[in-house]
């Protein structure tokens with residue numbers, strides 16, 4: 365799932381359906397251009413400038429296969445979704461031959477279409493090659509911002525690309541959809557790409573599901589630094605995420621563990637990131653989590669006091685503390 369607007373070309377001749385799809389995409393913040401014939405769609409696809417091309421298969425003038433095929437030939441990195449009213453195996457295999465990324469059978473519901481669109485856009489962004497990628501991993505919405513929100517803002521200010529992976533949607537700590545939306549808002553404010561897993565809240569295990577999810581994101585975005593939970597934590601999901609990260613991200617050169625409200629007295633940081641310039645920004649990220657505002661650990665004075673307390677170990681500034689699992693040649697976030 366992503367939070368950044370994309371440029372989408374919609375090739376669809378059914379006026380009522382195209383109105384609906386345009387409305388859904390624009391409501392999610394995307395820019396949409398409509399082509400209502402095959403040749404018009406193919407010409408716009410060739411011209412480029414799109415992140416995603418979405419085409420119906422039965423178009424007047426030429427088929428959606430031609431539109432998407434032209435798009436892929438001219439711009440291989442553009443994602444392509446084919447929509448069809450016919451569920452036929454031969455169509456699906458032809459779609460693969462033409463390099464189509466996703467094949468959807470009508471009627472397509474709003475959640476289904478938007479989930480697929482966001483998946484493809486996220487994959488595309490993760491596979492882009494920025495200067496340095498920082499991956500922050502958390503079990504629940506808000507874990508990452510509490511543990512290292514200020515440090516991530518410092519990374520962002522230094523030009524690093526931020527990827528956030530949250531393994532569950534926090535269904536036990538509130539309404540799942542509300543929490544997902546809050547996390548999207550926080551990621552948007554941070555300027556990061558958000559990837560959501562859907563593991564069961566409070567029952568995350570160190571098994572194939574958690575390890576594969578982390579491995580997949582690591583493989584796609586190739587981070588040089590990972591921030592994750594500490595093993596010194598009383599929450600079973602946090603400990604499971606810590607362990608799954610150790611296994612899945614064994615090749616990543618730097619791995620640091622952040623503090624959570626449930627970290628225990630054994631939490632023993634050796635690295636302190638100065639977040640004085642980003643403390644206000646961190647509070648703004650946390651303010652996105654309105655459904656959690658009654659939680660005492662999210663109170664702004666608690667966040668500020670915690671940063672000040674740890675500052676006693678680092679020149680009395682405001683800092684975020686980290687345990688160091690590995691730190692291969694790592695400079696500070698602000699450098």
Ligand SMILES: [Zn+2]
Nearest residue numbers: 503504507602
């Ligand atoms: Zn948590």
